[in-house]
Amino acid sequence: MFKANPDYLKLRGSYLFSTVANKQKAFQAANPDKKIIRLSIGDVTQPLAPVIIDALHKAVDEMAVAETFHGYAPDLGYEFLRKAAAENDYRARGCDIADDEIFISDGAKGDCGNIQEIFAKDCKVAVCDPVYPVYVDTNVMAGRTGVFDEASETWSDVIYMPCTAENNFMPEIPAETPDIIYLCFPNNPTGGVITKDALQGWVDYANKVGAVIIYDAAYEAYISEDNIPHSIYECEGARTCAIEIHSFSKNAGFTGVRLGYTVIPKDLKCGDVQLHSLWARRHGTKYNGAPYIIQKAGEAVYSAEGKKQLAEQVAYYMKNAAYISNGLKEAGYEVYGGVNAPYIWLKTPDNMTSWEFFDKLLEQANVVGTPGSGFGPSGEHYFRLTAFGSYENTVEAIDRIKKM
Numbered sequence: 596m597f598k599a600n601p602d603y604l605k606l607r608g609s610y611l612f613s614t615v616a617n618k619q620k621a622f623q624a625a626n627p628d629k630k631i632i633r634l635s636i637g638d639v640t641q642p643l644a645p646v647i648i649d650a651l652h653k654a655v656d657e658m659a660v661a662e663t664f665h666g667y668a669p670d671l672g673y674e675f676l677r678k679a680a681a682e683n684d685y686r687a688r689g690c691d692i693a694d695d696e697i698f699i700s701d702g703a704k705g706d707c708g709n710i711q712e713i714f715a716k717d718c719k720v721a722v723c724d725p726v727y728p729v730y731v732d733t734n735v736m737a738g739r740t741g742v743f744d745e746a747s748e749t750w751s752d753v754i755y756m757p758c759t760a761e762n763n764f765m766p767e768i769p770a771e772t773p774d775i776i777y778l779c780f781p782n783n784p785t786g787g788v789i790t791k792d793a794l795q796g797w798v799d800y801a802n803k804v805g806a807v808i809i810y811d812a813a814y815e816a817y818i819s820e821d822n823i824p825h826s827i828y829e830c831e832g833a834r835t836c837a838i839e840i841h842s843f844s845k846n847a848g849f850t851g852v853r854l855g856y857t858v859i860p861k862d863l864k865c866g867d868v869q870l871h872s873l874w875a876r877r878h879g880t881k882y883n884g885a886p887y888i889i890q891k892a893g894e895a896v897y898s899a900e901g902k903k904q905l906a907e908q909v910a911y912y913m914k915n916a917a918y919i920s921n922g923l924k925e926a927g928y929e930v931y932g933g934v935n936a937p938y939i940w941l942k943t944p945d946n947m948t949s950w951e952f953f954d955k956l957l958e959q960a961n962v963v964g965t966p967g968s969g970f971g972p973s974g975e976h977y978f979r980l981t982a983f984g985s986y987e988n989t990v991e992a993i994d995r996i997k998k999m
C-alpha cells in the first residue's frame with residue numbers, strides 16, 4: 596500500500612488566500628447585491644504594457660514559421676534574457692553578476708519554494724515573522740521544520756525573527772545561528788524596506804557564520820527612496836553568501852504570463868561545491884525552460900520604451916498606495932508601508948484580532964483585505980491592503996472604510 600508523504604501531512608490548514616477567498620464567496624452568496632472590492636491578494640490589475648504585447652505578438656508570429664520556430668528553451672534561459680537581466684538589474688547598478696549566474700524560470704514563487712531542495716535536510720531555516728508563507732510551507736514539505744506548536748503557532752525547528760512596529764519591521768540577528776536566512780525587501784506583507792547599511796550587516800553576519808541568505812527581491816521596482824538597495828549584491832561580500840530571486844510579476848504585470856529568475860553567484864560555495872552547479876543540475880533535471888514567447892516579452896521589459904511604460908505602471912499602483920495610506924491615516928489608523936512597496940500594513944483598531952478586523956471590513960465596507968496573522972504569529976493585530984486594484988476601486992474602498 597502506498598503512503599502519502601508524511602511531511603505534506605504536517606502542513607497547516609488551507610492556504611491563507613483560499614480561506615480569504617472562501618469567506619468572500621460566502622459573504623457574496625449571502626449578500627448578492629453588495630459590490631465587494633478586493634484589496635487582498637497581490638495580483639495586478641492593469642493590462643500588460645503595449646511594449647510587452649508587441650513583443651508577445653512578434654514572438655508568436657515567429658513560432659508560425661519553420662525558420663524562426665523555437666522548441667524547448669534552454670534549461671537555464673535564453674542568452675538574450677540572461678544578458679538583459681544581468682546588464683540592467685545588476686551591472687548597471689555596479690553589481691558584479693555575470694550573464695550565466697542568472698537562471699530564468701517561470702516565476703519567483705516556484706524558485707522561492709524549490710531553492711531549499713539544494714540544501715541539506717538538517718539546515719536550520721530563519722524567517723521573518725510575518726512572512727510570505729511559501730518560504731515556511733515549502734520547508735515543511737521538505738521535512739525541515741520539526742513539530743508545530745498550536746499555542747505559539749510556530750514550528751520547533753524554524754527560527755522566527757519578529758518584525759513589528761516596535762523594531763520598525765526590521766529583523767534582528769537571531770540568538771540561534773541559522774544556516775538559511777530568508778529575507779524579502781521591499782517586504783511582503785509589511786511594506787517595510789531595509790537600508791543598505793542594515794543589509795550589509797546581514798551579509799557580514801552570513802559570511803561570518805557560514806549561512807546563505809535567500810533574498811527575495813520581487814518588489815524591487817517599487818523602491819522610491821534613496822539609500823534603499825535594489826539588490827543584495829550592492830553589499831560587499833554578497834557573492835559568497837546570497838542567492839537573489841526576481842519576479843516579472845509586480846514590475847511588469849506578468850502574474851498570468853509567468854517569468855522570473857534566480858541569481859546564484861559562482862563564488863557561493865559549500866566547501867568545493869558551487870550552489871550554482873547544484874541549481875543548474877536541478878533545473879536541467881526538473882525544468883524544461885520558460886517559453887520562448889514569454890522570454891521575448893521579458894526582454895522587452897528592459898527596452899527603453901519598456902522601462903518607460905513600466906515605470907508608469909508602477910506609478911499607477913503607487914498612487915493607489917498613497918491614497919490608501921493617506922486615507923487610513925486620516926481615519927485614525929496606524930499605517931505602515933506603501934512608500935517603497937505596494938503593500939499597506941495597518942494596525943487593527945481597538946486591539947481586534949486580524950480575522951475580527953477582516954470580518955468587520957467585509958461586513959461594513961464590503962472590502963476584502965488580508966489578515967496579518969495569516970503571515971505568522973507576529974502579524975496578529977495587523978492587516979494588509981494592497982495597491983494593486985484599479986484606482987477607482989481603491990478610492991471607493993478607502994472612502995467606504997473612512998465611513999465605517
Ligand SMILES: Cc1ncc(COP(=O)(O)O)c(C=O)c1O
Nearest residue numbers: 637702703704727783813842844
Ligand atoms: C514576496 C513574494 N515573492 C514571490 C512572489 C511570487 O512571484 P511570482 O508571481 O513571480 O511567482 C510573491 C507574490 O506575491 C511575493 O509576494
